[in-house]
Amino acid sequence: MARGDGLRDKPLGSDCVHLCVDMQNLFAEGSEWHTPWMKRVLPFVEQLVEAHPAETIFTRFIPVAHPGEGEGTWKEYYQRWSKMTLEALPPSMVDLVPQLARFVPPATVIDKGVYSPWLETGLDEMLRERGTNTLVISGAETDVCVLAAVMGAVDRGYRIVVPKDALCSSSDAMHDALLGLYSQRYGGQVEVGTVEQILRLWK
Numbered sequence: 001m002a003r004g005d006g007l008r009d010k011p012l013g014s015d016c017v018h019l020c021v022d023m024q025n026l027f028a029e030g031s032e033w034h035t036p037w038m039k040r041v042l043p044f045v046e047q048l049v050e051a052h053p054a055e056t057i058f059t060r061f062i063p064v065a066h067p068g069e070g071e072g073t074w075k076e077y078y079q080r081w082s083k084m085t086l087e088a089l090p091p092s093m094v095d096l097v098p099q100l101a102r103f104v105p106p107a108t109v110i111d112k113g114v115y116s117p118w119l120e121t122g123l124d125e126m127l128r129e130r131g132t133n134t135l136v137i138s139g140a141e142t143d144v145c146v147l148a149a150v151m152g153a154v155d156r157g158y159r160i161v162v163p164k165d166a167l168c169s170s171s172d173a174m175h176d177a178l179l180g181l182y183s184q185r186y187g188g189q190v191e192v193g194t195v196e197q198i199l200r201l202w203k
Helices: 038-051 073-080 123-130 145-155 172-185 195-201
Strands: 016-021 056-061 108-112 134-140 159-163 190-193
Touching: 016 038, 016 145, 038 134, 038 195, 056 145, 108 123, 134 145, 145 159, 145 172, 159 195, 172 190
Parallel strands: 016 056, 016 134, 056 108, 134 159, 159 190
Antiparallel strands: none
């Protein structure tokens, strides 16, 4: 039996961690990377964190210091987004939004310089040490960094639960397409539900 549109009726317990992706000032208002939906989904993300703060790991996307830095196509990327480098941004822009920063600690923060949280962060080792086998993945953006988090988790064999009301994107079409992809192509590994449904299962 399933709940919602692909959420299995299987409890979430002490082996579950909430991976909250890039809910930072960098993507809030006042930035070239502004994600319009963030304000709307923030209360739902906050509900998840508040229910399980010690089981939450936040990721932060950290841009390069100067335009043209980075490997390969990232050099061109930061030439295009020169105003989004650390030298051009107030330091507070890489911080978590205040509504979530208040949960650290006991929540944990890891930093990354690319879309995926799995590369050179020690995330997988951290999760294995906790005995984690299930991830609830929320945050920004559905079709970029959240996608990278989900696909990396699939490859590593985690049970993945995606709260559709705790994700945000700059593109409605791509957000909807990704939720469809998870349900229709990755249904054996990715479950989709609402925050309310997830919290009922996570005791």
